[in-house]
Each structure stands twice: as C-alpha cells, then as structure tokens.
Amino acid sequence: MTRRVQFAETDMAGIMHFTYFFRFMEETEHAFYRSLGFTVQAQGEGGPEPSSETNPDIGWPRVSAACDYHLPLRFEEEVEIELLVEEIRGKSVHYQFRFWKNPNGADSDRALAAAGQFTVLCVKMDKAAGTMKACEIPGNVRAALEEAPESVLERPEKT
Numbered sequence: 001m002t003r004r005v006q007f008a009e010t011d012m013a014g015i016m017h018f019t020y021f022f023r024f025m026e027e028t029e030h031a032f033y034r035s036l037g038f039t040v041q042a043q044g045e046g047g048p049e050p051s052s053e054t055n056p057d058i059g060w061p062r063v064s065a066a067c068d069y070h071l072p073l074r075f076e077e078e079v080e081i082e083l084l085v086e087e088i089r090g091k092s093v094h095y096q097f098r099f100w101k102n103p104n105g106a107d108s109d110r111a112l113a114a115a116g117q118f119t120v121l122c123v124k125m126d127k128a129a130g131t132m133k134a135c136e137i138p139g140n141v142r143a144a145l146e147e148a149p150e151s152v153l154e155r156p157e158k159t
Contacts (some may be wrong), residue, residue, distance in 0.1 A: 001026045001081050004100040005073050017074040024067060025097045025116050029060075029083040036114060046094045058141075059132060060120040063092070067116035071101055078103055084115075091134045093145065096154060107117055111136040115154060 001024075003028050005067035009020045040060045073079055080103035087094040097116040102109040120143075137145075 001080060001083075002029050003027070003079055005075055005079065007075050010075050014074050016075075017063060018067070018069065020113055021067045021069070021099065021116060024079070024081050024099070025067070025083075025095075028043055028083050028097060029095065029118065029120075031045075032083050036141075038141060038144070043068040052070050058091075058135065058138065059121060059123050059125050061132070063121045064117070064119040067097075067114055069114045071111055073099070073101060073113050079103065082151060085145055086148065086153055087147050088137070088142065088147055090136055092119055092121045093137070096148075096150050098154075 003024055005016050005020075009016050011017045030040055031067040038086040080100040082100065084098070086095060086096050095118045097114075097118070098112060099116070100115040101111045101113040121134055122137045124135040125132050
C-alpha cells in the first residue's frame with residue numbers, strides 16, 4: 001500500500017510520529033484482507049451476515065506489535081508499506097511490514113525507513129456475551145493466506 005505522510009501525522013520536528021507507523025501497518029493489514037475478500041472484524045448490524053463464507057464471526061486482535069525505525073519520514077513524503085506473511089499457525093498469523101521511502105524512485109533511491117511486526121490471533125466473537133476466544137483459522141481464510149518465501153523474510157540473528 002502506498003501512503004502519503006499527512007501534516008497531522010508529524011511531530012514538532014516535522015517527522016512522522018512513531019505511533020503512525022502502527023496505524024499504517026493496521027491500514028495495510030486491512031487492505032490486505034479486503035484484497036482477499038475478507039474483513040478483519042466480524043460485521044455487526046446491517047453488515048454482511050457474520051456466518052457467511054467471506055465474513056465469518058471472527059476477529060484478529062493483536063497479541064504482539066513492534067517497529068524498528070531506520071530513517072525519518074516527513075510531511076508530504078510517500079511511503080510504500082509492504083506486508084509479508086511470515087508464519088501461519090493454527091490460531092495465529094505473524095506479519096512483517098516494511099516501510100519504503102522513495103517508493104517510486106530509482107532502486108538506488110528506495111530506502112528502508114522502518115520494519116515492523118504484528119502477531120494476530122484468530123478469535124471467535126460472542127457478541128451477546130461480549131467475549132472472544134481463540135479459535136482455529138477458518139479453512140477458507142487459511143487457504144487464501146500464503147507465507148512469504150524464506151528468501152524475502154527478515155530474520156533477526158540469534159546470539
């Protein structure tokens with residue numbers, strides 16, 4: 001997903017505030033699920049039927065979120081946010097995100113501004129009780145997800 005840094009997303013130094021990296025990751029995740037024909041949250045009144053194939057009565061809360069910052073992003077700069085599915089488990093998915101500065105420039109101008117991670121848990125929603133419980137990722141959702149090739153994933157070095 002490509003996004004332009006807005007003035008309200010910057011701090012007094014004119015640099016994008018660190019919290020917006022998390023918002024951009026979430027927006028990218030939502031766009032990713034929409035591209036697969038799903039949503040990240042069960043639909044409420046007036047929305048698609050929760051038990052339908054495309055909108056099962058599930059949600060995807062974060063159980064872990066992190067971001068490492070390498071280069072500042074400033075007002076009016078475009079940034080490309082890349083989402084990679086690192087790992088799919090029975091009840092969770094781990095994503096990697098990369099923030100590319102100068103996404104439309106020459107390859108030599110393109111630079112990694114930040115790298116983030118989310119781990120999300122698949123949960124069954126009980127709206128009447130106001131609760132959620134971890135559950136297996138539905139087969140139709142699992143079938144639509146694909147882990148990125150190992151060669152493109154960033155793995156921290158173990159010491």
